[in-house]
Amino acid sequence: MRDVAVIGVGLTKFGELWDKSFRQLIAEAGSKAILNAKIEGKDIDALYVGSMSSGRFVDQEHIGALVAEVSGFSQLHIPATRVEGACASGGLAVREGYLSIASGMNDIVVVGGVEKMNDVGGSEATEILATASDQEWEAFFGATFPGIYAMIATRHMYEYGTTKEQLAQVAVKNHANGVNNPYAQYQSLISLESVLKATTVAYPLGLMDCSPVSDGAASLVLCAAEKAKKYTDKPVKIIGSGQASDTLALHGRRDICTLDATVHAAKRAYKQANLTPKNIDFAEVHDCFTIAEICAIEDLGFVEKGKGGKAIDNKITTLDGSLPVNTSGGLKAKGHPVGATGVAQIVELTMQLRGEAGKRQVKDAKIGLAHNVGGSGATCVIHIMEAM
Amino acid sequence: MKAGVARFWREIPQRYNFIGNKCGTCERVFFPPRESCPYCRRKSIGNMKEIKLAGKGEVVTYTVIHVGPEDFEEQTPYPIAIIKLEEGPQITAQIVDCPLDEVKIGLKVESTFRKIQQDGHTGAIYYGYKFKKQRQ
Numbered sequence: 001m002r003d004v005a006v007i008g009v010g011l012t013k014f015g016e017l018w019d020k021s022f023r024q025l026i027a028e029a030g031s032k033a034i035l036n037a038k039i040e041g042k043d044i045d046a047l048y049v050g051s052m053s054s055g056r057f058v059d060q061e062h063i064g065a066l067v068a069e070v071s072g073f074s075q076l077h078i079p080a081t082r083v084e085g086a087c088a089s090g091g092l093a094v095r096e097g098y099l100s101i102a103s104g105m106n107d108i109v110v111v112g113g114v115e116k117m118n119d120v121g122g123s124e125a126t127e128i129l130a131t132a133s134d135q136e137w138e139a140f141f142g143a144t145f146p147g148i149y150a151m152i153a154t155r156h157m158y159e160y161g162t163t164k165e166q167l168a169q170v171a172v173k174n175h176a177n178g179v180n181n182p183y184a185q186y187q188s189l190i191s192l193e194s195v196l197k198a199t200t201v202a203y204p205l206g207l208m209d210c211s212p213v214s215d216g217a218a219s220l221v222l223c224a225a226e227k228a229k230k231y232t233d234k235p236v237k238i239i240g241s242g243q244a245s246d247t248l249a250l251h252g253r254r255d256i257c258t259l260d261a262t263v264h265a266a267k268r269a270y271k272q273a274n275l276t277p278k279n280i281d282f283a284e285v286h287d288c289f290t291i292a293e294i295c296a297i298e299d300l301g302f303v304e305k306g307k308g309g310k311a312i313d314n315k316i317t318t319l320d321g322s323l324p325v326n327t328s329g330g331l332k333a334k335g336h337p338v339g340a341t342g343v344a345q346i347v348e349l350t351m352q353l354r355g356e357a358g359k360r361q362v363k364d365a366k367i368g369l370a371h372n373v374g375g376s377g378a379t380c381v382i383h384i385m386e387a388m
Numbered sequence: 389m390k391a392g393v394a395r396f397w398r399e400i401p402q403r404y405n406f407i408g409n410k411c412g413t414c415e416r417v418f419f420p421p422r423e424s425c426p427y428c429r430r431k432s433i434g435n436m437k438e439i440k441l442a443g444k445g446e447v448v449t450y451t452v453i454h455v456g457p458e459d460f461e462e463q464t465p466y467p468i469a470i471i472k473l474e475e476g477p478q479i480t481a482q483i484v485d486c487p488l489d490e491v492k493i494g495l496k497v498e499s500t501f502r503k504i505q506q507d508g509h510t511g512a513i514y515y516g517y518k519f520k521k522q523r524q
Contacts (some may be wrong), residue, residue, distance in 0.1 A: 142505075203454070
């Protein structure tokens with residue numbers, strides 16, 4: 001196994017981007033990453049792109065080759081592969097790129113993630129997102145995707161005394177971080193009251209507990225670490241990569257409040273990096289709903305199971321806390337173009353570890369962790385990164 | 389959902405009659421039936437036996453859906469719960485004939501045969517289980 005480093009990153013703005021197409025978004029993020037890495041098309045050995053449901057959002061499958069084409073590489077005939085794992089598609093694409101370099105097969109790989117969600121209406125988007133849950137045994141009976149996370153929240157409140165105020169504080173914190181991220185969909189502060197008073201989507205979750213429907217793309221250039229210094233003074237190394245799976249349906253799990261896929265993916269990533277949760281300086285976690293961030297900080301081992309709500313009260317995860325979480329604004333404020341999310345998390349880690357995160361820079365950031373979940377926890381992929 | 393009728397017809401034994409299965413090795417019960425037991429794996433292959441479940445259980449967690457999918461919009465707000473069945477498996481289903489404020493973790497429930505949704509294109513009506521409070 002060879003070490004792998006990120007040598008370039010690129011992002012589009014996230015949001016309701018009516019004037020930008022699926023193709024324009026991924027081409028924009030990809031070119032930014034390639035320019036940032038100072039590589040040329042002929043240096044690229046392979047391309048991996050994550051997208052959850054291009055087929056239903058923009059009626060286009062077969063996007064591996066399409067992304068190579070719209071990025072200007074049709075004459076180079078680069079191997080191009082699309083990777084899918086619902087909302088974890090982006091993180092999985094990063095991992096596939098990582099593995100292909102670690103194995104020695106490739107030296108330089110471009111990874112992209114993209115979703116164009118606003119070309120369909122709101123209720124259609126909700127229906128498409130529900131395909132990440134078990135269609136036959138959850139969605140068929142009327143369970144929505146927010147509804148499934150709401151059932152995790154109800155049980156978490158029952159078992160551990162977690163409150164709606166603690167859930168709401170997650171959204172308030174992530175919006176406060178989003179203010180300092182020029183790429184974020186929402187760059188505005190919100191109040192606790194406004195989260196608590198927002199219209200109910202699925203009890204106990206309100207509208208402001210949910211991440212938005214977003215358009216956007218993100219891209220990275222990965223390189224064998226031994227060659228990374230040729231391209232950049234500030235390569236950032238991937239020192240751990242872990243992935244795990246679980247039942248598609250929430251009701252099939254060992255414990256409603258624990259995402260075992262997170263627990264197992266984390267165990268594998270920590271082991272590879274030879275680290276424990278205590279060594280992590282900051283993290284990007286998959287806050288598709290506020291309850292998901294509380295479960296994530298527990299399942300990643302940052303706090304004991306059931307103490308996630310308390311950790312929010314104690315402001316451990318704010319930008320100036322002991323373990324800043326979702327400095328980018330997270331899925332809640334930065335936006336959640338599902339296929340782009342896992343790649344964008346690695347972009348944020350890279351910016352932080354290069355010291356390029358501006359007003360949201362974590363002081364003395366040395367080691368960061370990215371946590372990307374598919375569905376209600378059937379897929380999880382985790383990466384740990386360190387500046388070289 | 390725009391899918392062929394066979395997709396729904398295939399699930400009739402489970403959705404109408406609660407047919408699950410049981411691992412002949414460890415005796416664990418599964419619903420919906422699984423091809424193999426995730427605990428015994430190869431030892432369970434060819435050793436999974438059909439079993440009819442009683443359709444009784446207890447609410448493990450729940451939500452009240454206020455923003456529903458198109459096919460369910462008329463029913464909002466409606467409660468959805470994860471129910472632990474007496475035989476062991478957990479399932480997701482709607483709770484009916486029960487005031488919203490009486491839906492609680494620990495509530496004892498039993499299945500009832502209901503219309504679940506209707507296909508807007510073919511007009512096919514899909515039936516299945518919902519749950520109501522157990523009679524005392």
